[in-house]
Amino acid sequence: MYTSSANVAERQTAPPSLAISTVIFALRPSETSGRPTLWMPLVRRIREPFKGLWALPGGPLTHTESLQDAASRNLRETTGLAPSYLEQLYAFGGLHRSPSQRVVSIVYWALVQPTEAALADESENVKWFRADRLGELAFDHNAIVDYALWRLRNKLAYGSVAYHLLGEYFTLAQVREVYEAVLDRQLDPANFRRQIMSTPEIEETGEYLQGGKHRPPRLYRFTGRPGLDPDNRSTP
Amino acid sequence: MYTSSANVAERQTAPPSLAISTVIFALRPSETSGRPTLWMPLVRRIREPFKGLWALPGGPLTHTESLQDAASRNLRETTGLAPSYLEQLYAFGGLHRSPSQRVVSIVYWALVQPTEAALADESENVKWFRADRLGELAFDHNAIVDYALWRLRNKLAYGSVAYHLLGEYFTLAQVREVYEAVLDRQLDPANFRRQIMSTPEIEETGEYLQGGKHRPPRLYRFTGRPGLDPDNRSTP
DNA sequence: TTAGTTATAGTCATCTTGACCAAAACTAAT
DNA sequence: ATTAGTTTTGGTCAAGATGACTATAACTAA
Numbered sequence: 001m002y003t004s005s006a007n008v009a010e011r012q013t014a015p016p017s018l019a020i021s022t023v024i025f026a027l028r029p030s031e032t033s034g035r036p037t038l039w040m041p042l043v044r045r046i047r048e049p050f051k052g053l054w055a056l057p058g059g060p061l062t063h064t065e066s067l068q069d070a071a072s073r074n075l076r077e078t079t080g081l082a083p084s085y086l087e088q089l090y091a092f093g094g095l096h097r098s099p100s101q102r103v104v105s106i107v108y109w110a111l112v113q114p115t116e117a118a119l120a121d122e123s124e125n126v127k128w129f130r131a132d133r134l135g136e137l138a139f140d141h142n143a144i145v146d147y148a149l150w151r152l153r154n155k156l157a158y159g160s161v162a163y164h165l166l167g168e169y170f171t172l173a174q175v176r177e178v179y180e181a182v183l184d185r186q187l188d189p190a191n192f193r194r195q196i197m198s199t200p201e202i203e204e205t206g207e208y209l210q211g212g213k214h215r216p217p218r219l220y221r222f223t224g225r226p227g228l229d230p231d232n233r234s235t236p
Numbered sequence: 237m238y239t240s241s242a243n244v245a246e247r248q249t250a251p252p253s254l255a256i257s258t259v260i261f262a263l264r265p266s267e268t269s270g271r272p273t274l275w276m277p278l279v280r281r282i283r284e285p286f287k288g289l290w291a292l293p294g295g296p297l298t299h300t301e302s303l304q305d306a307a308s309r310n311l312r313e314t315t316g317l318a319p320s321y322l323e324q325l326y327a328f329g330g331l332h333r334s335p336s337q338r339v340v341s342i343v344y345w346a347l348v349q350p351t352e353a354a355l356a357d358e359s360e361n362v363k364w365f366r367a368d369r370l371g372e373l374a375f376d377h378n379a380i381v382d383y384a385l386w387r388l389r390n391k392l393a394y395g396s397v398a399y400h401l402l403g404e405y406f407t408l409a410q411v412r413e414v415y416e417a418v419l420d421r422q423l424d425p426a427n428f429r430r431q432i433m434s435t436p437e438i439e440e441t442g443e444y445l446q447g448g449k450h451r452p453p454r455l456y457r458f459t460g461r462p463g464l465d466p467d468n469r470s471t472p
Numbered sequence: 473t474t475a476g477t478t479a480t481a482g483t484c485a486t487c488t489t490g491a492c493c494a495a496a497a498c499t500a501a502t
Numbered sequence: 503a504t505t506a507g508t509t510t511t512g513g514t515c516a517a518g519a520t521g522a523c524t525a526t527a528a529c530t531a532a
Contacts, residue, residue, distance in 0.1 A: 016254060065331075067327060172480095188521070214530065429510085431488095452498065
C-alpha cells in the first residue's frame with residue numbers, strides 16, 4: 001500500500017488515506033432466550049493502533065473497484081459472506097479518528113441471510129458479537145455501529161429491509177421476530193400481520209411450514225427490490 | 237497538491253484522490269411567476285476535463301479540516317456564503333467519474349437563507365441556476381444533483397428542514413411556498429397550517445407581517461435543532 | 473379427548489389526512 | 503363609506519390508518 005512506503009514528509013503532504021469498512025448484521029439465536037438477535041462479525045487488530053481491540057472489517061480501496069465492490073470484497077475476504085443487502089452508511093473523516101495518520105473511512109452496512117451467516121468463517125481474529133454487547137472497539141467504531149443501528153431501525157420502520165435478514169421463504173412470525181429484535185419491543189401479531197400484508201411486495205405462497213409444535217404457518221416470499229441509493233438505481 | 241507532482245507510475249499505485257463537493261440550495265423568486273423557486277450556484281470548469289461546462293463547487297480536502305469543515309470552507313470560497321444547514325449527502329466513487337484519474341467525491345448538501353443568498357458572489361465563473369433547468373453538467377454531477385433533490389424532498393416531507401431556507405421570522409404562507417416549490421405541487425393552506433402547527437418546534441411570535449395587501453399574517457420562529465447525523469450529534 | 477399454543481380474522485375507538493366551508497382582517501376600487 | 507377581492511385562520515366531515523383487544527382455526531402433546 002502506498003502510504004506505508006512514504007516517508008514522514010510525504011505523509012504530511014499526501015492526501016488523507018481512504019479506507020472502506022463495513023458493518024455487517026445477521027440474525028442468530030440468542031444463547032439465553034433462543035429468540036433471534038442481531039449479531040455482527042468483528043476482526044481483531046493485529047497491529048497498532050488499537051492492537052488487540054476488535055474493529056469493523058475494512059481495508060483499502062483498490063483502483064479497479066467501485067466503493068460498493070470494495071465493501072463487497074471486504075465482506076467476502078474477512079467473513080466469507082455474500083450480503084443480501086448492501087448500502088452506503090456514511091463517510092467518516094474526523095481529524096483524530098486514527099492517532100497515527102489521517103484516515104477517511106467510507107462505511108457500508110450489510111445484511112446477511114441466516115443460511116449464509118451459519119457458514120461464516122470464524123477464527124482467532126474474526127469473531128461474532130451481539131450488536132448490543134460489543135464492548136470497546138478500535139477507532140471510532142462504537143459510534144459507527146451506533147449510527148448503523150439507528151439506520152437499520154429506521155429502514156426497518158419505513159423501508160422494506162427486514163426480508164434481507166431472512167431466507168427466501170419465511171413466515172410472518174419470523175418477520176415479526178426480526179422487527180422485535182431490531183426495534184427491541186414486542187409487537188401485536190394480529191396488527192403486525194395486517195400491516196405487513198398491506199404492502200404489495202409480500203407474496204403468499206401455497207406452502208406451509210411443517211414440523212412446528214402448533215398450527216402450521218403459511219410461508220411468504222418477498223418480491224421487492226432493494227432501494228434507491230445512487231449506486232442501486234437500476235429500476236426507477 | 238500531491239497527485240499533480242506524482243509521475244505516471246506513482247499515479248497508478250497511489251490511492252484514488254479525494255475531493256469534497258457541495259450541492260447548495262437557496263430560494264429565489266422565479267423571473268416569470270415571482271414565486272420562490274430552488275436555485276443553486278455552479279462554477280465553470282476552467283480546465284480539462286469538461287472544460288467550459290458547469291460543475292458543483294468543490295475542491296480538495298486539506299489535512300487540518302474535517303469533511304464538514306472542508307465543505308463549509310468550499311462554500312465560503314466559491315460563493316461567499318455561510319450555510320444555515322449542511323449535511324453529508326453521499327460518497328461517489330465510481331470508476332469512471334473522471335476520465336483522467338480516479339476521484340472519490342464526498343458530497344455535502346447545503347441550505348442557504350435568502351438574505352445570505354442575495355449577497356452571494358456571482359462572476360464570470362460562478363453563476364446561479366434554477367435547480368430544474370441545469371443543462372448538462374461536468375462529471376456525474378447531474379446524477380448527484382438529482383439525488384440531492386430527492387434527499388431534500390424527503391427531508392422536507394419528514395424532517396424539519398424547510399426553515400433553513402427561510403429567515404429567522406416567517407409566515408406560514410412562506411413555509412408553504414417552500415414546500416410547494418420543492419415538492420412541486422399545491423398544498424391546501426388550512427391543512428398545511430394544521431400540520432405545521434402540530435410540531436412543537438414552531439413558535440408563535442406576537443408580531444405580524446405588515447405591508448401586505450391582505451390580512452396581515454402572524455410571524456413564527458423555528459426553535460428546533462438541525463439533525464441527527466454522526467457529525468451533528470451534539471444533542472441526543 | 474383435552475389442554476396449550478400459535479395462526480389468522482375481525483371489531484372498535486382513536487388518530488391522522490385530505491377535501492371543503494366559513495368567518496376574520498386587511499387593501500383597493502367604487 | 504361601502505363593497506369586492508384576497509389572504510389568514512379556524513372549523514367540520516368522511517376516509518383511512520393504528521393500537522388494543524376478542525375470537526376462532528389448526529395444530530401438538532399429554
